[in-house]
Amino acid sequence: METRPHKRHSLPKRRLAWLLLVIMLLIGIYLLLSPVHVMFAKADNGDVLIAKRINADTHFSSRYIHSVEKCPIIEKYVVSADYVMVLMESWNCNFGAGIETQPPPGATDRLEDGYYVIDDIDKAFDDVLFHPVSIAEQQLTIDDETWEISREPFEGRTFRLFIEKETVLMYLWHQLSLTG
Numbered sequence: 063m064e065t066r067p068h069k070r071h072s073l074p075k076r077r078l079a080w081l082l083l084v085i086m087l088l089i090g091i092y093l094l095l096s097p098v099h100v101m102f103a104k105a106d107n108g109d110v111l112i113a114k115r116i117n118a119d120t121h122f123s124s125r126y127i128h129s130v131e132k133c134p135i136i137e138k139y140v141v142s143a144d145y146v147m148v149l150m151e152s153w154n155c156n157f158g159a160g161i162e163t164q165p166p167p168g169a170t171d172r173l174e175d176g177y178y179v180i181d182d183i184d185k186a187f188d189d190v191l192f193h194p195v196s197i198a199e200q201q202l203t204i205d206d207e208t209w210e211i212s213r214e215p216f217e218g219r220t221f222r223l224f225i226e227k228e229t230v231l232m233y234l235w236h237q238l239s240l241t242g
């Protein structure tokens with residue numbers, strides 16, 4: 063007398079499995095279409111050189127050898143709560159040849175480990191331009207990741223560093239295009 067009860071129980075299990083699959087698919091679509099903030103380095107021809115997902119309070123810096131004074135220059139930035147790049151510190155080890163030696167209003171200065179440091183600059187930028195060359199030994203560090211921008215594919219190219227809000231899907235697309 064056991065003919066159909068077994069099949070009746072499998073139909074709700076199939077429906078439940080389909081429902082769970084649809085729910086997981088909708089959650090996946092929602093997550094892929096969620097907005098994130100990305101720091102881009104784009105060359106003047108539109109090539110994406112860096113696409114790095116960031117948060118407010120992301121720290122980044124540029125370090126290079128000054129072309130005349132032949133000393134390191136370090137500029138330290140932070141991403142503000144409204145996703146603007148803010149120059150906070152400038153470090154140099156020499157004076158002259160266009161190297162800033164006067165702190166702007168509100169900033170402070172000090173000497174540390176042979177560097178003249180200007181602190182609390184608090185100057186906002188929508189973008190930062192770079193044109194690295196091999197003799198400058200320039201590096202760009204975003205959080206804990208460093209790029210040697212005095213080498214290919216950056217060397218000799220003007221590029222712009224900026225922040226843009228985009229979907230996770232587009233961010234992943236940029237990541238795939240950078241690896242291929």
